[in-house]
Amino acid sequence: MLSKKTKYGLKALVYMARKEDRKPVLISEIAESENISKKFLEIILLQLKNSGFLGSKKGKGGGYYMLKEPGEITIAALIRILEGPIAPLPCVSLHFYEKCSDCKTEEDCSLNKVMIEVRDSMLNVLEKRTLADLSG
Amino acid sequence: MLSKKTKYGLKALVYMARKEDRKPVLISEIAESENISKKFLEIILLQLKNSGFLGSKKGKGGGYYMLKEPGEITIAALIRILEGPIAPLPCVSLHFYEKCSDCKTEEDCSLNKVMIEVRDSMLNVLEKRTLADLSG
DNA sequence: CAAAAGTCTAGTAAATCGATAGATTAATAG
DNA sequence: CTATTAATCTATCGATTTACTAGACTTTTG
Structure with missing residues (x-):
């Protein structure tokens, strides 16, 4: 949310x-x-x-x-500024990566793979859409 | 997150x-x-x-x-119980819908369409993946 | 100088998050 | 029946975040 x-x-x-x-x-x-x-x-x-x-x-x-054209501003960039990480877990974040303290290794983490899928599916929309799409 | x-x-x-x-x-x-x-x-x-x-x-x-087989439990269902809405905004939530107080109508909301895209792209993963995928 | 409008500092009520302590209840073993 | 085990319930707590407000200050224009 x-x-x-x-x-x-x-x-x-x-x-x-x-x-x-x-x-x-x-x-x-x-x-x-x-x-x-x-x-x-x-x-x-x-x-x-x-x-x-x-x-x-x-x-x-x-x-x-x-300062920029609406078409140059992605929704992803704005969310990162205003909200923070887009990824569902710190350990799968591209811009705000942090190791999970409770996991031994990333490969060992049972959630890692699926959360990367979730992240990519979100980014697929958020990096593509710009302010121009919202204001059009 | x-x-x-x-x-x-x-x-x-x-x-x-x-x-x-x-x-x-x-x-x-x-x-x-x-x-x-x-x-x-x-x-x-x-x-x-x-x-x-x-x-x-x-x-x-x-x-x-x-109580159920891992393959019958979607990640989406678990997130809804533990976290709440999956949708990025209340006005695009399927299970926790709420009207936004600051928008006149849903069509008029500039964010509505893109946020539905985001929601669907997330659900596309979360409704498909089950505990069996995580534990396999 | 006076008015307009952004900037900065400070604070706050309410909710949420992550966690802890301790008493209670139910089930089993012996 | 009793002791033990382990879930359940009640309650509380500090820290942080969220959404918002008040008011003083600074810059720009006319």
């Missing part, structure tokens, strides 16, 4: 991607349109800015704007 | 499935072999019993035993 943070982040980006121009968008405008707590959305957009997906401009006429 | 509860539950069941006979297995035996806190495993096995996957016997010679 994705957290609300991730869900809100994705919806906010879709909202921005749907705009024709790339002028700064107000946090409050997105929050209102998408039914998201403004303060919570602040945190989320800031995180997306610090990760290089968004730029921001302060002061009058300011707001957040996209 | 699956919780440790789910992971431990799956590993415990694999351990039981791998035994030739279907005699009761001690919690402590599983806990020791799989490096799981015994007290935590108690809770997990009890839940699997209450969900109809395991039977138990008290007293000497007691323990937990499987």
